[in-house]
Amino acid sequence: MSNLGYAQLQGPNADRFSKLGGGKMREAELAIIGAGPAGISSAIEAAKSGVQVVLIDENARPGGQIYRQLADGFAVKNERQMGKDYVEGKKLLEEFEKHRQKIELIENALIWGIFEEKQLMFVRGDNNETLKPQKLILSEGAYDRPMPFPGWTLPGVFTAGGVLRMVKTERVLPGRKILLAGTGPLQLVLANQLAQAGAEVVSIVEAASSATGLKYFHKFWGQWQIMADAWRYLRGVQRAKIPILTSHAIIEARGENGVEEAVYARIDKDWKPIPGTEKAVKVDTISMGYGLISSTRLSRLCGCKHEYKPNLGGWVPYHDENMETDLPGVFVAGDCAGVLGALVAVEEGRLASIKACKELGRITDNEAQSRSSSILRKLRGLRRFEWALSQMFVIPKGGVSRITDDTIVCRCKEITAGEIRESIASGATSMGEIKRFTMAGMGYCQGRICENTIAEILSLATNQSMEAVGFFTPRPPVKPLTMDIFLTETGAEVKGFAH
Amino acid sequence: VLKSKGLRIEVDSSKEGDMREKGAEVVVIGAGLAGLACAYFCAKAGLSNVILLEKDGVFSKASGATFGCLAPSFFPVTMPHSKKLGDRGLQTIKNFAAEEDVDLELRTMGLLNLFWTPEKGDEARAKVRQEQDAGYVVSLLEQKELKEVEPELSPQILGAIYKPDQCHLNPLKLAGALYKKGREKGVRVHTFTKIKMCKHKGDQLSAIVTEQGDIETSVVVNAAGPWASEVGKLMGADIPVAPLKGQGIATEPLPEIVRNIVLDLVAVVQDHPGNVIAGGTKEPVGFDTRSTHEAFQFICSQAARLFPKLRKVTVLRTWAGLRAVAPDRLPILGEVPGLKSVYLITGLADTGVLTSVISGKLVAELIAGKSRDPLLDPFSLSRFTGQKS
Numbered sequence: 001m002s003n004l005g006y007a008q009l010q011g012p013n014a015d016r017f018s019k020l021g022g023g024k025m026r027e028a029e030l031a032i033i034g035a036g037p038a039g040i041s042s043a044i045e046a047a048k049s050g051v052q053v054v055l056i057d058e059n060a061r062p063g064g065q066i067y068r069q070l071a072d073g074f075a076v077k078n079e080r081q082m083g084k085d086y087v088e089g090k091k092l093l094e095e096f097e098k099h100r101q102k103i104e105l106i107e108n109a110l111i112w113g114i115f116e117e118k119q120l121m122f123v124r125g126d127n128n129e130t131l132k133p134q135k136l137i138l139s140e141g142a143y144d145r146p147m148p149f150p151g152w153t154l155p156g157v158f159t160a161g162g163v164l165r166m167v168k169t170e171r172v173l174p175g176r177k178i179l180l181a182g183t184g185p186l187q188l189v190l191a192n193q194l195a196q197a198g199a200e201v202v203s204i205v206e207a208a209s210s211a212t213g214l215k216y217f218h219k220f221w222g223q224w225q226i227m228a229d230a231w232r233y234l235r236g237v238q239r240a241k242i243p244i245l246t247s248h249a250i251i252e253a254r255g256e257n258g259v260e261e262a263v264y265a266r267i268d269k270d271w272k273p274i275p276g277t278e279k280a281v282k283v284d285t286i287s288m289g290y291g292l293i294s295s296t297r298l299s300r301l302c303g304c305k306h307e308y309k310p311n312l313g314g315w316v317p318y319h320d321e322n323m324e325t326d327l328p329g330v331f332v333a334g335d336c337a338g339v340l341g342a343l344v345a346v347e348e349g350r351l352a353s354i355k356a357c358k359e360l361g362r363i364t365d366n367e368a369q370s371r372s373s374s375i376l377r378k379l380r381g382l383r384r385f386e387w388a389l390s391q392m393f394v395i396p397k398g399g400v401s402r403i404t405d406d407t408i409v410c411r412c413k414e415i416t417a418g419e420i421r422e423s424i425a426s427g428a429t430s431m432g433e434i435k436r437f438t439m440a441g442m443g444y445c446q447g448r449i450c451e452n453t454i455a456e457i458l459s460l461a462t463n464q465s466m467e468a469v470g471f472f473t474p475r476p477p478v479k480p481l482t483m484d485i486f487l488t489e490t491g492a493e494v495k496g497f498a499h
Numbered sequence: 500v501l502k503s504k505g506l507r508i509e510v511d512s513s514k515e516g517d518m519r520e521k522g523a524e525v526v527v528i529g530a531g532l533a534g535l536a537c538a539y540f541c542a543k544a545g546l547s548n549v550i551l552l553e554k555d556g557v558f559s560k561a562s563g564a565t566f567g568c569l570a571p572s573f574f575p576v577t578m579p580h581s582k583k584l585g586d587r588g589l590q591t592i593k594n595f596a597a598e599e600d601v602d603l604e605l606r607t608m609g610l611l612n613l614f615w616t617p618e619k620g621d622e623a624r625a626k627v628r629q630e631q632d633a634g635y636v637v638s639l640l641e642q643k644e645l646k647e648v649e650p651e652l653s654p655q656i657l658g659a660i661y662k663p664d665q666c667h668l669n670p671l672k673l674a675g676a677l678y679k680k681g682r683e684k685g686v687r688v689h690t691f692t693k694i695k696m697c698k699h700k701g702d703q704l705s706a707i708v709t710e711q712g713d714i715e716t717s718v719v720v721n722a723a724g725p726w727a728s729e730v731g732k733l734m735g736a737d738i739p740v741a742p743l744k745g746q747g748i749a750t751e752p753l754p755e756i757v758r759n760i761v762l763d764l765v766a767v768v769q770d771h772p773g774n775v776i777a778g779g780t781k782e783p784v785g786f787d788t789r790s791t792h793e794a795f796q797f798i799c800s801q802a803a804r805l806f807p808k809l810r811k812v813t814v815l816r817t818w819a820g821l822r823a824v825a826p827d828r829l830p831i832l833g834e835v836p837g838l839k840s841v842y843l844i845t846g847l848a849d850t851g852v853l854t855s856v857i858s859g860k861l862v863a864e865l866i867a868g869k870s871r872d873p874l875l876d877p878f879s880l881s882r883f884t885g886q887k888s
Contacts, residue, residue, distance in 0.1 A: 113790075113792055113795075115791065116789075119792075121792050426678075426679060426682070427682065427688055427690070428556075429556070429690060429691065430555075430556040430559075430691070432556045432559050433557055433690070436559070436563050436674070436675070437671075439671065442815075442816065444751065446815065473818075475790050475816060475817050475818060476790050476792070476795065476817055477795075477816075477817070480751065480815050482811055482814070483799045483802070483803050483809055483810055483813070483814050486795060486796045487799060487810065488796045488800050
């Protein structure tokens with residue numbers, strides 16, 4: 001191969017290659033990725049400590065998924081109706097505004113890679129930029145856990161988070177006749193929002209049994225605000241006369257070009273449908289709400305050690321009490337470190353930031369300790385409650401065995417559960433082997449959607465722990481991006497790439 | 500890091516009839532394309548007890564990171580032995596696919612070596628004449644002809660050397676088929692099994708000691724790619740191979756943009772589902788397989804410079820793999836001088852898909868007692884040691 005093409009860069013298209021590799025290299029004391037509850041609270045604490053902080057978020061404005069601000073043109077008439085999260089979020093965002101001058105907020109920026117020495121590469125507009133912070137806090141959040149069933153790829157099947165976003169932020173209804181299927185309290189929240197917005201919620205299909213709630217009831221003692229909220233949501237569902245079917249799950253979506261019918265059935269404790277209990281209902285929309293999976297693309301790319309916590313969002317980075325990972329100077333906070341909700345996220349964000357500020361020498365050990373100790377106390381109570389909640393809506397390990405062989409698991413490459421199982425039968429014992437045997441996980445989403453399901457199928461079939469099964473090798477780019485963003489002139493000068 | 504996968508090798512001498520992993524007729528080390536092919540052909544030749552050991556997952560290293568180009572004419576006239584190995588390699592793969600009735604997504608595809616300046620064009624013309632004399636199917640394309648063969652190429656490219664009769668396949672399909680068909684013929688594969696040491700009786704190997712148990716064997720094939728050097732040390736042989744890192748990128752599936760295997764500072768090819776694959780960096784950085792942003796940006800820049808249409812295309816994924824490279828960049832195949840019944844397949848460098856299957860076949864034939872194919876001669880390890888095998 002020749003090396004002379006580079007000379008041609010002086011030609012008419014030279015301007016297309018004028019961007020330097022990775023843009024200009026900038027440095028920062030602290031970088032925070034994700035401006036949700038955890039990221040915002042981290043940034044506030046850093047600003048208070050006088051640390052030079054950069055907060056980077058994918059969206060146009062801070063708030064994250066849960067404190068997502070309304071689009072321009074919408075005004076809130078009744079704050080209470082927007083739910084407690086809205087009120088909490090507003091408080092936090094107001095505090096953020098107070099410190100806004102001391103925080104550099106980079107919006108509409110997508111981190112596509114983290115390289116050696118915490119070097120962040122991100123895309124803003126058409127530009128590729130680099131930031132090298134001394135300390136790094138990752139608050140990547142979480143995303144909806146997919147639960148494949150036949151027909152789940154039909155138009156009209158949404159994740160609960162997606163439906164909530166449509167109703168809450170975009171003010172549109174996904175359909176007219178809606179079945180809510182899944183597990184957990186978000187289903188009640190969603191039913192309320194949908195009913196208020198004028199949709200017909202046919203029923204709530206809840207996989208947990210009605211008995212589970214009582215078992216953990218005492219754990220909620222003391223969390224009056226949260227209990228009051230739960231009561232309000234339950235009352236709302238009753239008022240709207242929406243039936244709740246416990247120990248039930250969706251087993252199929254039917255339709256030609258979209259959802260026309262949903263089939264659900266009673267399930268046993270392993271979530272296996274009990275034959276003869278199937279029931280079909282006419283609906284145009286199905287919401288899948290099986291909880292959240294921690295978003296860990298960046299912590300994996302960093303090379304942080306991860307643990308598998310099935311009830312807290314699956315793979316989560318290992319972290320100490322102060323949210324520091326096994327990599328010095330890399331912290332995690334919020335749902336990406338275990339799905340425990342916005343209130344916990346806010347406190348975790350504060351803790352991580354205080355520790356980072358201390359290590360940067362901007363606050364004394366004593367100050368750090370006094371600021372941290374009250375947060376730690378508050379966190380203990382919150383975590384106990386959220387933990388109890390997660391125990392109520394736990395997904396059994398055998399849950400994936402109910403996924404029929406003809407169900408598509410990898411949507412991007414249209415790989416079925418049967419094909420995954422066939423590859424295991426032919427000797428695959430690791431995620432990488434399944435990927436290479438079936439090409440699952442090689443499409444647009446890079447395994448975000450299918451990885452958990454495949455890992456669970458593999459773990460169950462080969463009797464290996466999820467730790468032993470592991471995950472797909474993390475590689476940049478974290479999300480698909482157009483090539484022109486990365487075009488550089490200096491790229492060709494890098495020695496040793498071509499011979 | 501080696502993952503513990505529990506006891507996979509049944510080592511039980513107490514029960515009669517359950518001695519299957521106690522002794523092996525052949526142990527092949529490394530479940531990349533070369534090891535898979537060698538195990539397959541050993542079983543096919545009638546060897547009844549073939550065991551394939553792999554420290555990671557099957558085809559998890561270079562064989563899972565390659566482009567799938569089958570281009571024997573990539574080798575210049577100065578490398579006649581490699582060219583011959585490549586020609587036989589392509590034929591062996593075609594025969595395998597036909598015999599076993601497997602779809603490898605194998606297609607005939609041209610190979611283009613581009614030139615950007617008139618001076619390099621003159622060099623290319625001379626090279627083409629030389630290769631034509633040596634019997635290659637090759638022609639020189641001036642800019643206008645090149646546009647017909649590869650319409651989306653940048654107009655700044657002045658021409659190319661064109662070899663129309665090369666091939667491309669899906670390397671994962673090839674590796675998967677060799678694995679599956681080998682197992683059907685009785686090959687037993689033990690993944691996530693790391694070798695700790697080798698036992699000897701005199702000048703003869705007697706057992707392979709793994710973390711999961713011992714396997715008695717007297718015949719071993721070292722097909723461990725860049726790790727062949729490490730495995731060789733356990734056996735008492737000095738194998739001069741080193742890793743050479745390569746990184747690649749894949750775009751979203753696209754309508755036809757790239758028709759040929761295009762070689763410049765990077766290689767670019769469009770696979771069967773339509774993903775454009777680009778890359779093939781050569782980085783002597785040891786066993787490091789991390790993705791780097793420098794290489795990523797280099798590959799994107801180069802690919803988009805060749806095919807301007809790629810600028811607006813989405814990049815889905817990147818990867819990195821390690822080739823095994825000998826000091827003279829040629830494969831090392833066959834016997835290990837001084838070690839009885841130990842064989843080598845390594846150093847396949849950047850033409851591993853093309854040469855792995857034939858290499859595995861030739862070594863399997865040696866083990867099965869067939870006459871030694873002279874094709875092996877130029878690739879003997881003895882070229883480094885001076886010893887006779």
